[in-house]
Structure formats: C-alpha cells, structure tokens
Amino acid sequence: MAFTMMALCWKLLICFLFYQVVSGRVRREGHYVAAVYEHESILSPNPAAPVERRAALELMGRNLDIYEQQVLAAARQGAQIIVFPEDGIHGFNFTRSSIYPYLDFVPHSHSGKWNPCRESHLYNDTEVVQRLSCMALKNKIFLVANLGSKQPCERSEPRCPSDGRFQFNTNVAFGADGALLATYRKHNLYFEYAFDTPAEPDYAFFDTPFAGKFGMFTCFDILFFEPAVSLITQYNLKQIVYPTAWMNQLPLLSAVEFQQAFSTAFNVNILAANIHHPTLGMTGSGIYTPVKSFIYHNMESYGGKLIVAEIPVIAADYKTNLESNERFRVNLHDSCRTSTSTSLDDEVCFKEQETPGRVSEKEKGKEQSPPFFYAEMMYDNFTFVPLWGEKGELQVCANSLCCYLNYQRAVLTDELYALGVFDGLHTVHGTYYVQACALVKCGGLSFSTCGQEVTDATALIDFQLWANMSTPYIFPLLLTSGITLDFADHMGWKNNHYFLSKNRTSAGLLTAALYGRWYEKD
Numbered sequence: 001m002a003f004t005m006m007a008l009c010w011k012l013l014i015c016f017l018f019y020q021v022v023s024g025r026v027r028r029e030g031h032y033v034a035a036v037y038e039h040e041s042i043l044s045p046n047p048a049a050p051v052e053r054r055a056a057l058e059l060m061g062r063n064l065d066i067y068e069q070q071v072l073a074a075a076r077q078g079a080q081i082i083v084f085p086e087d088g089i090h091g092f093n094f095t096r097s098s099i100y101p102y103l104d105f106v107p108h109s110h111s112g113k114w115n116p117c118r119e120s121h122l123y124n125d126t127e128v129v130q131r132l133s134c135m136a137l138k139n140k141i142f143l144v145a146n147l148g149s150k151q152p153c154e155r156s157e158p159r160c161p162s163d164g165r166f167q168f169n170t171n172v173a174f175g176a177d178g179a180l181l182a183t184y185r186k187h188n189l190y191f192e193y194a195f196d197t198p199a200e201p202d203y204a205f206f207d208t209p210f211a212g213k214f215g216m217f218t219c220f221d222i223l224f225f226e227p228a229v230s231l232i233t234q235y236n237l238k239q240i241v242y243p244t245a246w247m248n249q250l251p252l253l254s255a256v257e258f259q260q261a262f263s264t265a266f267n268v269n270i271l272a273a274n275i276h277h278p279t280l281g282m283t284g285s286g287i288y289t290p291v292k293s294f295i296y297h298n299m300e301s302y303g304g305k306l307i308v309a310e311i312p313v314i315a316a317d318y319k320t321n322l323e324s325n326e327r328f329r330v331n332l333h334d335s336c337r338t339s340t341s342t343s344l345d346d347e348v349c350f351k352e353q354e355t356p357g358r359v360s361e362k363e364k365g366k367e368q369s370p371p372f373f374y375a376e377m378m379y380d381n382f383t384f385v386p387l388w389g390e391k392g393e394l395q396v397c398a399n400s401l402c403c404y405l406n407y408q409r410a411v412l413t414d415e416l417y418a419l420g421v422f423d424g425l426h427t428v429h430g431t432y433y434v435q436a437c438a439l440v441k442c443g444g445l446s447f448s449t450c451g452q453e454v455t456d457a458t459a460l461i462d463f464q465l466w467a468n469m470s471t472p473y474i475f476p477l478l479l480t481s482g483i484t485l486d487f488a489d490h491m492g493w494k495n496n497h498y499f500l501s502k503n504r505t506s507a508g509l510l511t512a513a514l515y516g517r518w519y520e521k522d
C-alpha cells in the first residue's frame, strides 16, 4: 500500500512537473512566443587599440555570459525564438584592423548542415558562433545574434581588400537544435569603417515550425529598398528579426516609432532588439505586430531588458492589404457621413471617379495661407504652418508634395504645434530621398523651435492628415508623450492621397506623420 502510494505520488509529481513545463508552453492557436533582449554591451575601453584574440574573446565572453542568462530566462517563459542586438557582443568604434581579433569565421554558403555546438572542430576561430549555437541547443530555442565575421579572399580577386580578407557585420540564426540556419551580412553600413559591404545584397531568411519564414536585416537597412523591401516582397515574408544599434532621432526617427511604422506599413511582425546606451541615445526595442506592440524605451536607467510576448502568426496568404483597404473604405464612409467638415469629404472620401491627381476648383482657390515658415527638422529644410486656435484646416506644400490637416484640439494647452512638409534628398548621416508630411509638437513657443527633439506633450488633438505622396512606401508614424506609441483609426490610399486619422490619442501628441521613402530617387 505504502509502495503504491509512493508510486502514485511520484506519478503525480512527475505529472505536475510535466504540466508546469507544458503549461509554460501552452499557446493560443496560431500564436507564438517571441523574445527580444535590449542589451547594454560591455564595451572595450579603447576599441581602436590592437588586442590579442584571447583578450577579445574574454571581453566578448562577458557579453555572452549575459546572453546565456537571458536565453534561459526567455526559454523559461516559453519563448520559441530570441533576438539579440547589433554590436551586442563585440561593441563598436573599431578600426578595420583593431576589430580583427573580435571576428569569427562564419561560413557563408551553408544549408543548416553545420551545428557549431556539436561540430566545433570543423572550423577555427568560431568560438562566439559555438557559444551561441550551444545556447540555442541547450534551451531548445531559435536564436538570432549579431557578430563580426571574416572571410579570407585571394588578393587577386577584384574586390578583395589589401589585407586579404572581407570583414562583415553579420547576423547569424540558429535552430532549436543549434544548427546554423542562415547568415546575413549587413548591406547598408552606417559609417562602419571596420566592415565591408557584400558585393550583392543577401536575401536571408530561415524557416521555423511555429511561424514559417523569418527574414533578417540589420539597423540602417530598414531605411532602404535593398535588401529589406526586396526580401519581404520577393519571398512574401511576414516575420522579421531585426538586430539594431539605433541612435534615436526625434521627431521622426526614434527606434520604436519607426520599427512600429515599418511593421504597419509592410504588415509584418518585427522582433527588434536594440542595444542600450542612453548616453549615445541608443534604446528602443520591441515585439511589433501591425496593430499592437510590446516595446521598451528607457533613457533613464542602465542595464538590459528582456521582452517576451505572445503574438499571432501572420499567415503568408492572408490578403491583409486588400482586406484592410476594404475595411478602411467602409469606415471612412461612415465617418464621412457623420463628419461636418467638408474638405476631406470632398477631396478624399467620395470622389472616387475624380481624375487621379486632379485638384478641384475649390482647392485651387485655397491659397497656402501665411504665415508659413522654414525650420530645420532632422537636418532637412521643412516648410511649416502653425496650428492656431481650437480647430482648423491647414495646407502646406513643398516641391511636388502637398500636405493637409484637419484638426480639433480637445483642450487648448500652452504648446505650439506645426504642420511640416519636406520633399527632397536627405544628405546628412546617409543619403536617401524623403517625402514627409508631419504634424509635430515644437520645442517651444517660437517657430524656430519646430523640428526640435521633444519627448513630452499634453495636447490631445483629433486629426485627419493626408498628402499626395509620390511613393507607395509610406511609414505611418504616431508617437505620443514619453515615447509611447499609438495606432491610427484609419489609414490608406484614397484618390491618390495617403490618409491617416486619429481621434483621442492615449497620451499627448508628439508626432503624427506620413514618412515616405522614394527609393528610386536616392
């Protein structure tokens, strides 16, 4: 009897433990659990000085120790995939030669056949890759990280650098068994003199049993057509892993703001991991879906942050764009019917038969009402008009882009807002063509403060914002006080205008913008 009781207890205990483990993994149908880690990397005090491989491995080992703890913590919370930031293991500010001891050899042509943890003897200089692979294997989790890699080349090859090797800023993805599934070499380097650009863009993705294919790219890549947009559209990807080392720039390019906008614009989930160095303006990670997100942005405190969230898989054949356009149309009809304002109704809501791009007589009569003014926003010369009074309709144009706003302020606060437009080539810290239509809170009460970096706001503004954008690649930005995010009520195309509307933001409004990238004009 005692024996059977014991046996039963054992069984119960085992069942109980098993249930615990399983319950940690219980997921809703069509969902998966993702993790991203915002890491404060332990940096070399003097990255330009040459060191031995042993010293480089020692420093990187301290970062990898932290990764190991976070992989364990994420796996315990049921995460099936974890993403680490760009530069998280080796750091930054190296020269081409001083980074060399930090580089692993990473075979670029592979097919998931190499398991660095199990087959460590295959290649030399793969210590970092091996540790990452073992973390994935031990915790049965897909793992994505960024490191520096080297690839020897013959000096006779046309592109081979004079030191006989390529050096790449590289992402690696491992399966839950530790196998190296995919590598991605950063294409759009951001003044990283230690690294080479690969001859052709990598279109990197890997398959998972829980959410299908994940595409990979890195940091600055998010602003360019190659390879990010190409990759997503050619392979119809719905999940993206995105290691980054992003310096925030308000009002239009803070990390969480743009990551969300990218997710919404392309209807993809993004697992974005940034490094955490507030003194350099680097923070902002998240797990994003097109309609909801789990973010971290913290300029105040030090240390890392693990985010774990369960999100829905976006099926590859889901006709979201068509469907949401249809929904948009229906909703817009409803709101148009009840709206008392006229210009939007006339120009955007119903006149579907109108010739594309043609302007109605009424619009032509409307002059760009002064006072408009110029102010620099993120190094670009924006044309602005101020928002005055409780409500109004505004229009401002630059080059071929006209931007319109219909607004109503719930409470009049002592804050200056302005509607700004820019249509031109951005040339500072990178060259890329931008079409932007932006409602922003100004830094102070004078016009010259519009475009400055502001992080807090109290004004609640109901608005409809639209513009005759020339590019289909439009990133809808909606940023609220304290660097929090909100989501538009409606957005989409109508009569050659892109449209964004929102009533009742959850916090004071910092930025509402249509940020367009006109890739062909770069």
Ligand SMILES: *[C@@H]1O[C@H](CO)[C@@H](O)[C@H](O)[C@H]1NC(C)=O
Pocket: 043, 047, 092, 093
């Ligand atoms: C790296 O360089 C940037 C600007 O070039 C500088 O502000 C920063 O302090 C440097 N960081 C380190 C860790 O050396």
Ligand SMILES: *[C@@H]1O[C@H](CO)[C@@H](O)[C@H](O)[C@H]1NC(C)=O
Pocket: 121, 122, 123, 124
């Ligand atoms: C690794 O390096 C050692 C010493 O340089 C060399 O003898 C060995 O052949 C190398 N192994 C591989 C797989 O390249």
Ligand SMILES: *[C@@H]1O[C@H](CO)[C@@H](O)[C@H](O)[C@H]1NC(C)=O
Pocket: 335, 338, 339, 340, 341, 408, 462, 463, 502, 503
């Ligand atoms: C949004 O606010 C505007 C102005 O305050 C109002 O006319 C419109 O009906 C509101 N729309 C919705 C969908 O609530």
Ligand SMILES: *[C@@H]1O[C@H](CO)[C@@H](O)[C@H](O)[C@H]1NC(C)=O
Pocket: 374, 381
């Ligand atoms: C901005 O553009 C306007 C119009 O082209 C020009 O008059 C003004 O000088 C420019 N401002 C700056 C700071 O470049």
Ligand SMILES: *[C@@H]1O[C@H](CO)[C@@H](O)[C@H](O)[C@H]1NC(C)=O
Pocket: 357, 359, 397, 400, 401, 402, 468, 469, 470
């Ligand atoms: C946008 O609208 C303005 C004003 O109606 C017009 O001058 C401009 O040509 C339009 N741009 C495009 C690309 O249609």
